[in-house]
Amino acid sequence: MPALNRTPKDAVDPRALHERIATDLRREILTGERRPGEKLPSTQALKERFDASSATIQKAVSMLKAEGLASGKAGSSVTILEHRREVMHPAAYSKPAEAGRPYRWLEEAEKRGKVPTIELLNVEELRPPADVAAALDLGADGLAVLRQQLLRLDGEPCELVKSYYPLEIARGTGLAERRRIKGGTPTLLNELGFPPVRTIDLVTAEEPTQEEYAALQLPSPISVLRTFRVVLSNDDRPIEATTMAKAGHLYGLRYEF
Secondary structure: HHHHHHOOHOOOOOHHHHHHHHHHHHHHHHOOOOOOOEEOOHHHHHHHHHHOOOOHHHHHHOOOOOHHOOEEOOOOOOEEOOOOOOOOOOOHHOOOOOOOOOOHHHHHHHHHHOOOEEEEEEEEEEEEOOHHHHHHHOOOOOOOOEEEEEEEEEEEEEEEEEEEEEEEOOOOOHOOOOOOOOOOOOHHHHHHHHHEEEEEEEEEOOOOOOHHHHOOOOOOOEEEEEEOOOOOOEHHOEEEEEEEEEEEOOOOOOOOO
């Protein structure tokens, strides 16, 4: 098939030119090539670099401003702002909390000087998506309890979380109740006799769903970091499957091996 013989020189980027320009400039800001307080090149310089019109450059700069990466007026002086990308460490808050302590995610956020909040959006018994059902070994007709939450840092939405638990584990416990769980679900699972022993994360960059776009208040069509997490207990029994979506331009994940 001809498509298999394409080379990088043949590739065509289907995105609008202003989106491509914003993407290139965004990467330069997030990697530190362009530093906070520095001025973006002039509109004329950007026009020459990207072979674009003034209107296209202005649209690209407007995207960066909407994302909180720059301020000022295109055509005069646009300043790079301190970017707000947070690096999250999943291993730091995946374990059960110590006795009497709050959920580890809350404590870790406070250590970084943030004000964390968790809003419980929904708790219900349902037939989960196919990937969740497979991860939990539920079969085609198996049921699970869904706990859906929106996590915020300093009042801004940072993560949409959907956690699923096998019905035989969750029914009749705090997992199935519409209330916050002290210490978080890892703590409760441990108390129920299902200690989290092993966690498997699959992280992908994906286009946001309509639900994610609205919940995370995304400023433009930016990809989200989607983590599909499976938590295993003793004998590799799956006890939780969770999907987590974060704004790709604001958050990164760090794993140490």
